[in-house]
Amino acid sequence: MSKNILVSGGAGYIGSHTVLQLLLGGYKTVVVDNLDNSSEISISKVRELAGSFSTNLSFHKVDLRDRPALEKLFSKTKFDSVIHFAGLKAVGESVQKPLLYYDNNLIGTINLLEVMAAHGCKNLVFSSSATVYGWPKEVPCTEEFPLEATNPYGRTKLFIEEICRDIHRSDPEWKIILLRYFNPVGAHPSGKIGEDPRGIPNNLMPFVQQVAVGRRPALTVYGTDYSTKDGTGVRDYIHVVDLADGHIAAVRKLEDPKIGCEVYNLGTGKGTSVLEMVAAFEKASGKKIPLVMAGRRPGDAAIVYASTEKAERELNWNAKYGIDEMCRDQWIWASQNPYGYGSPDSTN
Numbered sequence: 001m002s003k004n005i006l007v008s009g010g011a012g013y014i015g016s017h018t019v020l021q022l023l024l025g026g027y028k029t030v031v032v033d034n035l036d037n038s039s040e041i042s043i044s045k046v047r048e049l050a051g052s053f054s055t056n057l058s059f060h061k062v063d064l065r066d067r068p069a070l071e072k073l074f075s076k077t078k079f080d081s082v083i084h085f086a087g088l089k090a091v092g093e094s095v096q097k098p099l100l101y102y103d104n105n106l107i108g109t110i111n112l113l114e115v116m117a118a119h120g121c122k123n124l125v126f127s128s129s130a131t132v133y134g135w136p137k138e139v140p141c142t143e144e145f146p147l148e149a150t151n152p153y154g155r156t157k158l159f160i161e162e163i164c165r166d167i168h169r170s171d172p173e174w175k176i177i178l179l180r181y182f183n184p185v186g187a188h189p190s191g192k193i194g195e196d197p198r199g200i201p202n203n204l205m206p207f208v209q210q211v212a213v214g215r216r217p218a219l220t221v222y223g224t225d226y227s228t229k230d231g232t233g234v235r236d237y238i239h240v241v242d243l244a245d246g247h248i249a250a251v252r253k254l255e256d257p258k259i260g261c262e263v264y265n266l267g268t269g270k271g272t273s274v275l276e277m278v279a280a281f282e283k284a285s286g287k288k289i290p291l292v293m294a295g296r297r298p299g300d301a302a303i304v305y306a307s308t309e310k311a312e313r314e315l316n317w318n319a320k321y322g323i324d325e326m327c328r329d330q331w332i333w334a335s336q337n338p339y340g341y342g343s344p345d346s347t348n
Contacts, residue, residue, distance in 0.1 A: 196340030267306030
C-alpha cells in the first residue's frame, strides 16, 4: 500500500525537489500551493522528471487560509502524513509587512492543523528554519540551543514550532518532526527545476546566479571584516536534493511509534564563507562575478553552521553533496533557465 502524502507549498523551491523524491520513492503525492511565490511550471517539470511515477502526483491550487477548499481535499483523500512547506519567506519583506506574514504563515498553518485533526491525520513534517536560533553565540548549532528569532519571518517559524509542541502535549497521538534548515542551494542535476525567486533575491546563491547570467551587474558582499578566514560571513550551505532526501527520511521516521514532537537540523555541519562560495561558483560557471564590498548588515552573525549529529543518528540521513556539486547544479539550472520559470519580461 503506497502512502498518501499531502505537500503544502509543493510548487516552491524546496517543495518541488521534495515532491520529486517522494514520487521516486513510491509515495502518492498531492500538492497544494497558492502559487503566490511559485510557478505551476515546476509541477509539470517534476512530472517530466518522475517518468512513470508521475501518475501518483496531483496538484490543487489552494491557499491554506481557504478552509472549505482544504476540507474538500481531506474529505476526498485519506492522507497518511503532511509535509508543510507553504509560507512566505523573505526576511526583509517580513520586517516591512509583518501582518502579511502572520496572516499567511500562522493562520494558514492553524487551518491546516485543525483540518488534519478533524480528519484523523496527525502526522506532520514541518519546514522550519535555522532562523529560530537568532544569532547563535557559538557554533555548531545544536537542536538544544536557546530559541530566539530576530525578524517576523523567523518568529512565524518559531511560533509554529511552539504550536506544534503544544498540540502534541495536548494530544499525544500527534507525531511531528520539525526540520530546521540551514542554507539550501543548488538545483536538481537535470537543470529542469531550481530556485526562482520573485523580485530581488534574499539569499546569496540566487543573487550570484543572476549576476552570472547577466541579470544583475554585481554581487554586494555585506561585511568583509568578520573574524573568519577571509573576513566574510560563514554559513552552512546544503544541496537542495540532500534537503529533499531529509524530508523522505523524516516521513519514514513518523512510522516510529516512539516519535512525539522531534526537531532535527538539516545542514552539512560545515561552514563556507561568502567568498569561498563565489569562487566555487566562478569555477563551475566559468564566469567572473563582479563584487561590491559593503559594510556588515545589522544583526548578521559572523559564523553559523549546524550540528547534524542528531539527524545522522536518528533519521539515518546525511548530506552527500559539497559546494562544488551545489554550484555545478545551480549553474546548470541558471544557464538553462536564466529567468527561472518565467521569461525576461515577466520578471523584475
